[in-house]
Amino acid sequence: PQAIYLKDYQVPAYLVDATTLRFELADDQTRVRSTLTMRRNPDAPSAPAPLELHGHESLELCRLAIDGQDLAATDYQREGELLSIAEVPASFVLECTTRIHPQTNTALEGLYLSGGMYCTQCEAEGFRRITFYMDRPDVMSVFTTTVEADKARFPVLLSNGNPVDSGEQGGRHWVTWEDPFPKPAYLFALVAGDLQHIERPYKTASGREVALRIFAEPKDLDKLDHAMDSLVNAMRWDEDVYGREYDLDIYMIVAVDFFNMGAMENKGLNIFNTSCVLASPQTTTDAAYQRVEGVVAHEYFHNWSGNRVTCRDWFQLSLKEGFTVFRDAEFSADINSRTVKRIEDVTLLRTAQFAEDAGPMAHPVRPASYIEISNFYTLTVYEKGAEVVRMLHTLLGPELFRQGSDLYFERHDGQAVTTDDFVCAMEAVSGRDLTQFRRWYSQAGTPTLRVTDDYDAATQRYRLHVEQLLPQTPDKLEKLPLHIPLSVGLLDERGADTELDGGATTVVLELTEQRQSFAFEGIKARPVPSLLRGFSAPVRLQYAYSRDALVFLMRHDSDGFNRWDAGQQLAVEIMQGLMADYRQGRALQLDQALVDAYAAVLDDETLDPAMVAKVLSLPSEAYLSELSECIDVDAIHAARNFVRAELARALEPALLRRYEALAPRCDYAPSADQVAQRSLRNLCLSYLMALEAPAHLVRARAQYDGCDNMTERQAALSLIAHSGFEVDAAAVLEDFYQRYENETLVVNQWLAVQACDPKPGALARIQALMEHAAFDLRNPNKVRSLISTFCAMNAVNFHDASGAGYAFLADRIIEMNRLNPQVASRLLTPLTRWRKYDEARQALMQAQLRRIQGSGELSRDVYEVVSKSLN
Numbered sequence: 030p031q032a033i034y035l036k037d038y039q040v041p042a043y044l045v046d047a048t049t050l051r052f053e054l055a056d057d058q059t060r061v062r063s064t065l066t067m068r069r070n071p072d073a074p075s076a077p078a079p080l081e082l083h084g085h086e087s088l089e090l091c092r093l094a095i096d097g098q099d100l101a102a103t104d105y106q107r108e109g110e111l112l113s114i115a116e117v118p119a120s121f122v123l124e125c126t127t128r129i130h131p132q133t134n135t136a137l138e139g140l141y142l143s144g145g146m147y148c149t150q151c152e153a154e155g156f157r158r159i160t161f162y163m164d165r166p167d168v169m170s171v172f173t174t175t176v177e178a179d180k181a182r183f184p185v186l187l188s189n190g191n192p193v194d195s196g197e198q199g200g201r202h203w204v205t206w207e208d209p210f211p212k213p214a215y216l217f218a219l220v221a222g223d224l225q226h227i228e229r230p231y232k233t234a235s236g237r238e239v240a241l242r243i244f245a246e247p248k249d250l251d252k253l254d255h256a257m258d259s260l261v262n263a264m265r266w267d268e269d270v271y272g273r274e275y276d277l278d279i280y281m282i283v284a285v286d287f288f289n290m291g292a293m294e295n296k297g298l299n300i301f302n303t304s305c306v307l308a309s310p311q312t313t314t315d316a317a318y319q320r321v322e323g324v325v326a327h328e329y330f331h332n333w334s335g336n337r338v339t340c341r342d343w344f345q346l347s348l349k350e351g352f353t354v355f356r357d358a359e360f361s362a363d364i365n366s367r368t369v370k371r372i373e374d375v376t377l378l379r380t381a382q383f384a385e386d387a388g389p390m391a392h393p394v395r396p397a398s399y400i401e402i403s404n405f406y407t408l409t410v411y412e413k414g415a416e417v418v419r420m421l422h423t424l425l426g427p428e429l430f431r432q433g434s435d436l437y438f439e440r441h442d443g444q445a446v447t448t449d450d451f452v453c454a455m456e457a458v459s460g461r462d463l464t465q466f467r468r469w470y471s472q473a474g475t476p477t478l479r480v481t482d483d484y485d486a487a488t489q490r491y492r493l494h495v496e497q498l499l500p501q502t503p504d505k506l507e508k509l510p511l512h513i514p515l516s517v518g519l520l521d522e523r524g525a526d527t528e529l530d531g532g533a534t535t536v537v538l539e540l541t542e543q544r545q546s547f548a549f550e551g552i553k554a555r556p557v558p559s560l561l562r563g564f565s566a567p568v569r570l571q572y573a574y575s576r577d578a579l580v581f582l583m584r585h586d587s588d589g590f591n592r593w594d595a596g597q598q599l600a601v602e603i604m605q606g607l608m609a610d611y612r613q614g615r616a617l618q619l620d621q622a623l624v625d626a627y628a629a630v631l632d633d634e635t636l637d638p639a640m641v642a643k644v645l646s647l648p649s650e651a652y653l654s655e656l657s658e659c660i661d662v663d664a665i666h667a668a669r670n671f672v673r674a675e676l677a678r679a680l681e682p683a684l685l686r687r688y689e690a691l692a693p694r695c696d697y698a699p700s701a702d703q704v705a706q707r708s709l710r711n712l713c714l715s716y717l718m719a720l721e722a723p724a725h726l727v728r729a730r731a732q733y734d735g736c737d738n739m740t741e742r743q744a745a746l747s748l749i750a751h752s753g754f755e756v757d758a759a760a761v762l763e764d765f766y767q768r769y770e771n772e773t774l775v776v777n778q779w780l781a782v783q784a785c786d787p788k789p790g791a792l793a794r795i796q797a798l799m800e801h802a803a804f805d806l807r808n809p810n811k812v813r814s815l816i817s818t819f820c821a822m823n824a825v826n827f828h829d830a831s832g833a834g835y836a837f838l839a840d841r842i843i844e845m846n847r848l849n850p851q852v853a854s855r856l857l858t859p860l861t862r863w864r865k866y867d868e869a870r871q872a873l874m875q876a877q878l879r880r881i882q883g884s885g886e887l888s889r890d891v892y893e894v895v896s897k898s899l900n
């Protein structure tokens with residue numbers, strides 16, 4: 030397979046002004062007839078070029094005609110994914126008929142069946158599996174789509190836009206949809222199935238009436254209200270915060286069970302993984318409720334940041350994804366707790382994106398090349414991309430940022446543009462030169478900020494000295510200093526913020542050089558610096574805080590994020606010491622400083638319980654791994670478990686007191702205050718269960734039996750299932766399955782709970798579960814629940830020194846490579862990290878990568894990740 034380079038971009042030689050599609054859905058095949066009104070692109074180089082259409086090799090071409098004249102097989106050439114016609118008129122109508130087989134489409138790209146319902150996934154390059162087309166995002170066309178199918182089995186027929194016509198004949202029926210907004214093919218969608226929906230009217234700020242409809246299988250109709258509430262909140266928020274309104278008469282969401290990712294923003298017809306839309310108190314945890322809210326908002330926000338203004342080419346993916354993640358994060362922060370949302374996002378970034386940025390697949394937010402674009406829907410493009418937008422927001426301030434966003438939408442409505450166009454709009458409104466800032470888009474790797482300080486009592490001057498260290502990445506490109514906003518506050522000896530510039534207590538230092546110093550005058554005593562407040566840039570921060578200083582910041586920092594982060598740094602440092610002790614065979618002993626700091630937070634009833642839960646949550650094994658030069662999974666597991674059990678022993682009465690005091694007093698609601706209380710209560714129970722005492726087991730089982738919601742039940746389930754009380758563990762798992770056998774998403778949770786059970790013998794349990802009726806290798810949600818969870822969340826078992834975990838994963842990847850390349854390629858992630866382990870494990874992991882490499886014909890997706898990992 031060949032790499033594609035950003036530097037080779039060329040404007041399309043032809044344009045498609047109008048696209049008319051007719052789908053005839055039948056049991057063994059689907060016939061697709063397309064009529065494209067095309068013309069030469071006036072912006073293309075003047076010599077007439079051949080017409081090049083994309084078409085997947087699975088497409089059966091039945092008819093191709095230009096201006097009504099059928100083409101003979103000798104009039105065109107098919108090579109790989111391209112069909113070319115040497116000569117075409119300056120403007121013409123191209124007609125094409127293809128035959129496709131959704132029934133056997135296990136890749137879940139293009140048109141496929143999800144549990145008996147037809148649906149599509151066209152981003153990034155799925156449309157070429159439906160018909161021959163200029164399947165690139167800078168070719169935008171208006172679409173008219175007719176869907177025809179058996180009426181009894183597929184009573185609901187949907188596509189983008191508004192329904193304009195329908196009819197029926199002899200048991201079959203059809204509906205025609207018209208989408209007036211020009212769009213690239215990746216935003217095309219079609220659904221046909223036996224679905225029901227809920228509906229809510231919505232009036233936009235300017236008074237337009239919109240019908241909001243959410244479709245699902247009839248059995249799930251009672252689980253759609255939360256998604257609908259989230260949608261309405263998101264629509265109102267986008268009007269208030271960005272001045273953006275919805276533009277069609279109907280907005281539809283359809284829930285499907287078989288889906289490669291979370292959801293898809295097709296114009297007017299979003300298609301969602303059921304896991305991102307269905308919610309009910311009995312089947313859905315608080316975390317899943319929040320995910321539904323976030324994903325519904327994210328897809329809705331794409332209507333402007335993605336659909337009205339789209340990407341010129343796939344290298345620009347972060348133009349829509351980074352911006353939209355930033356928008357959805359701000360939405361969630363506004364309607365829930367801002368600090369908790371920030372903590373969760375930064376945790377993901379520092380744990381998983383930093384690891385990606387340090388591995389063989391590291392790439393800039395705007396990649397310079399790819400072999401398979403599906404491999405670039407990454408944490409770097411999404412999460413780091415959102416951080417880049419956040420830094421622009423920090424540098425410009427909210428007002429100018431909003432003006433920049435208005436200008437961007439105004440300038441580029443209806444266009445396919447680049448990340449540079451976005452930055453240009455921000456430059457235009459602010460008058461700032463963002464040339465250096467643009468390096469965030471082109472340089473891969475996570476910078477480290479090394480900070481030192483000095484204080485001179487005589488002159489009352491405090492100085493911060495900052496050095497940026499930019500890591501080498503696989504592209505081997507030279508790294509130049511970045512423009513980095515560093516938010517800083519200075520705490521005096523009482524813990525109060527010092528007034529800095531013009532009375533502000535937080536200032537944004539702008540780093541632009543590799544080494545830079547910043548002086549603060551009139552500082553009466555040596556302060557404790559609060560650095561990188563709110564995580565103002567996606568960097569690793571190095572500053573030699575003493576443990577006392579970290580405890581001080583935990584108590585006093587006015588920045589909630591940094592208060593939490595100080596606690597994390599303290600816990601990390603203590604656990605790293607214990608890991609070293611464990612390796613040397615020394616007795617482990619917990620630093621009393623951590624016990625005291627945690628006790629103070631636990632006893633502070635004035636704090637938001639959600640924050641208490643966050644502060645008292647120990648850094649995960651994955652984060653400790655990311656911070657390790659060479660990952661020792663056993664030492665990490667042992668040290669973390671030791672700290673958990675010691676904290677539980679020392680704080681048992683306080684934990685119990687808060688656990689009892691937080692007992693639910695009213696019916697379940699996914700409201701911020703209830704979510705906060707449940708999160709702290711479940712955290713207390715998890716510490717108590719670390720004591721492995723029968724009395725706490727009884728408590729956990731009582732919670733499991735007595736609760737009215739999935740948040741409490743699932744928390745109790747995993748604590749019991751992962752405990753050493755094996756009989757009780759088996760009983761509760763059996764009970765859970767019996768209760769929820771018919772709830773697919775809950776059964777997936779049941780698989781995931783077992784997949785991350787750290788007790789020895791996990792691999793055999795996973796293999797047995799693969800034979801269970803609840804498992805299906807063709808359903809990505811189930812693969813993620815069982816296999817990805819085992820590999821990512823059960824390090825001690827997956828990385829067992831025998832290498833059996835690696836061989837198991839390689840077998841699954843080889844199987845999945847044929848069934849579903851996108852899912853197969855994502856399963857590879859843990860093996861790509863082989864350089865971070867000891868020599869023996871490195872050899873075992875590499876051997877499995879080579880086995881995959883030599884296992885036969887590889888999809889582009891798997892080929893790219895395997896070959897880059899072994900390079």
Ligand code: HT7
Pocket residue numbers: 150152153289290291292293294327328331350403406851
């Ligand atoms: N824009 C959507 C991306 C997506 C996707 C990409 C590749 C393969 C399958 C996919 N499903 C959805 C989702 C989003 O970011 O909103």
Ligand code: ZN
Pocket residue numbers: 327331349350353
């Ligand atoms: Zn998105």
